[in-house]
Each structure stands twice: as C-alpha cells, then as structure tokens.
Amino acid sequence: MEQDSQFQFIKSRHLPEVTALQAEMDGFTYDKHAHEEYAFGVTLSGRQDFFSNGQFHKSPPGNIIHLKPEEVHDGHSGVEEPLSYVMLYVHPRQIEPLFADAAGVQRIDDVRMSETLVQDPVLRQHIMELVRLITDNVGSRIEQEHALLRIASRVVQRVGHYEPDELTRRADALLQRAKDFIHHHVDADLSLEDISDAANLSKYHFLRLFRRQFGITPHQYVINCRINAARTALETGEPLNDVVYRYGFSDLSHFNRRFKRIYGMTPKQYQSNIRR
Template identity: 60%
Template sequence: MAKQSSRFDYYKSRQIPGVTVLQASLSDFSYDRHAHEEYAFGVTLSGRQDFFSGGEFHRSPPGNVIQFNPDQVHDGHPGDDATLGYVMIYVPSAQLEASFADAAGCERAARFHGSETLLADPELRHAILDLAQLLIHWQGTRIDQEHALHRMATRLVQRAGKFQPGGRASRPDALLLRAKEYVLANLEADLSLDEISQAAHLSKFHFLRLFRQQFGITPHQYVLSCRVNAARSALEAGVAPSEVAFRYGFTDLSHFNRRFKRIYGKTPFQYQRSVT
C-alpha cells in the first residue's frame, strides 16, 4: 500500500494571541535544522519521531512529550516505515511567564528553561492534548483556553524544568546575545558575517566557532531561520507572500517557498490561507 502524502494543519487560537497548534502527519518529509522564537510542546501520536537537538539524537515513541525552549535548534523526520503523527503547540514566552512564575511560587516572571527534551509524563501529555483539542476545534472561551495553558505550564514547572531567575550571563553568552539581537533588529538588511561578529565584539572566525558551539547552528542558518520566522508573522498579518519574500531578502518567491516549506511543511501561500 502506498504511503499517504505528508499533511500539516495549523490552527491559531482566536482567544490567546500568538498561540498556534500544528497537527501533522509525516510520511515523506524531513524538517531542516531550525529554531522557533516560541516555546514548543508536542506529543507523538503514532509512528516514531526522530530528531537531533542539543547535541543529541532523540527518538520519541507514541505517548512521549517533546519540549523545545525558544531558540532551541532541532530538525525532525519519521523514524521508521510507519507514518508519523504528532501535535505541537507553539506559545510565545509572554503568554507563559505569569503561569510559570505562579507555578514556581515567584512574585515576578522569570525565565523558564526546560531541562529535558523528551518526557514520559502522562499528566503533561494529557494537558498538552487537551489544549490542542481546544485549539484545533476552536472550542472554549478565552478563560477555558487560558486555564488549559496554565495547567500545562504548571506541570512543566513541576516535572520538566527549572527557573533561571536572571543573574549575570557569562561573557560568551552576553556577546552571542548581542549578536542575536543585532540579527533580529536587522532582518530586512543584507547582513554580513563581518557585521554580525563586529556587533558581538569578536573576530569573525572566533565568532563562527563560538556561535556554532553554543547553538548547534551556523550564523547563516540562524539568520535564515529568523527570517523565515519573521516571514511567518508577516503572512499571519496578511502581507502578500511576494512582498514578504522581497522584504526578508529571499532571492525570489520560489526560493522563499522552498525555505519556508522546509520548516513549516507548507508553502507561504498555503500557510497563510490556513491561519487567516
């Protein structure tokens, strides 16, 4: 029997800004290495989910929870002959900070960092799937969805994470953060490696080594990933794909289509049509 083609269905919350769920079925598709600005929490439903992240190769069987912190580089593909089915919820940091702080007993929001990428936790799995169902079927009021999100965040803090309440970053981290901030502020410009390394006050080759060692991705791959993420936001705002391609420096619409699809599974036009 021939395999079904891969399918990617995106659903944006109508109640909570920025929250999106992906319901995916993969048989013949592999994601490029990339990172998201948001937190991502998913559940493998069928098949096996194989991916590389954090310097390790991971295999997620059905029922496992997958957690990615913002800017955590990863790829992904089906791990065996069976079709891979999974859901993934993308949540901006701003929508989770208060819930994370409350769960940890903090008076103010602090940066949450999930310490495990793969988790076998039935309670967390059910919390993610319950929220996903509300989003996929456009069910529940805002308070229903916020309660489901808070329940998920609470379990994450209890089971899978730790708080990093600030403190001073190490010098390499601070320099690389400066470089990343420069990239994000200049996504529409024709960025060069010299400019980015100068923003970090590092020599070009030292910067290259340090960046790849820290993030598992080259500066060029990071810039491309950031541009695709920014392009996604523009598409969600209704900007025409051709204009988005020009704005973020893709050679042409065909180039933009290829790059976008390798991360989101759909062409920019298909993605825009599904979420607007």
C-alpha cells in the same frame, strides 16, 4: 512520499501567541531550523526521530517533546509507518509570565526542562487538552488561559531551580546581543562582521562560539529568523510578493523552498491555512 504528508496550523482565537500544529508525516524531512516559541509536542503514532541539543532523539507514541526558543532541530519519521503528532508553539511573551506566576517570582526567563523527551502523563494531558480546545475551536478564553497555565505550572514543577555558571552566563549574554541584533535587522543585508561586532567578539571566534552553542551557523540563523518573520507577516495578510523581497529572498521559488523545509507547505498554502 512527501505529498502524503499533511500539516495544519491553527492559531488560537483567545491566546494571540499560541499556535497548534496537527501533523501527519510520510516521507517528509524537516531541515535544521529553530522557532522563536517554546514548543510542546506529543507523538501520537509512528516514531519521531530528530536531532536537537547535541543529541539524536527517538520519540515513540505518548512521549512529550519539549523545545525551548531558538533550539535548533530537524525531524523525520523513524519507522516505515507514517508519523502523527501534535505540537503547541507558545511565544515567550505568552508563557513566561505564567512561568513566573507558577514559580512565585516577579520574572523568570528561559525555563528549560533538562529532558528534550519527557514521560509525564500529567503534562501530556494538559498539552492535549489545549490542542483540543484550539483545533476544535471550542471553549472560552478563560478555559484556554487555564489550560496554558496548567502547562506552565507543570513545567516549572519539573524544572525546579536552575542557575547557570558564570562562564555560561557570559557566553549567553554575548550571543544574546548578537541574536537581538539579528532580530532588529532581520530585513537588512547583514554580514558576519556586523553581527560579531554587535556581540563585541572577533569574527571567527564568534562564528565558532555561535555554532557550538546553537548547532547552526550565524548565516543559517539569519535565514531562519527571516523565515519566522515572514511567517508572521503572512499571518497578518501581507501580500506574498511583498514578504519575499522584504526579507531578502531572491525570488518566490527560493522563498518557497526555504519555507517548505520548515513548515511542510508553501508560504501561499500556509497563509491560506492559518487564516481560515
């Protein structure tokens, strides 16, 4: 049953853009969604089944799940027993400078391991250590910074050198324009034409390209961005009713339904949970 599922989000006291999630899922299913952050998770018990990056994945205990920012995914328990897992959500602003430092370069963006599911005991240990420091609220700032640096360094070791081809570069650049436009106007009443114009693409070509690249429509992406922006506003203590209408939801019931399918709890529950 869905009510047997439990989700606890804990923001790091020392790393302002890192959040840990402890999840117990029994009967709950995530809707398709994407996060602004890099996500690093470890399946603890049960089996984590999800669709991402054009493939269906099954993660047994011990597996690492890696999702890059904006990667569309869903998720549910794949077996009869409950699913237990932890996840770290790390904003690009927090970890990409560490990627660059580990790679010995001035700047590095969009670091992506080729595998969505990873078997790496060293990386798993680093992830679990940072989760422990955050959830138990122990350790100093430097300990948490060092734990995150070890995660970034191990990811860079696994990635090696990545250079996309020219067609991929062009498509990524055009779609990035569209995504930037959406983020800058997340509280506006956007149309498909507004967004495709920002990418300098015809409306229907843009729609096909976007859906093929990300696995959701631009409209679904806009809703996802609004929920992510609303989540950030809730974390700062903004009144719930203000958040509902600021980000274009018709009413609180609509916002509750959308939010819960991504975060496993209502916005009010999340705001209470994250600010403890």
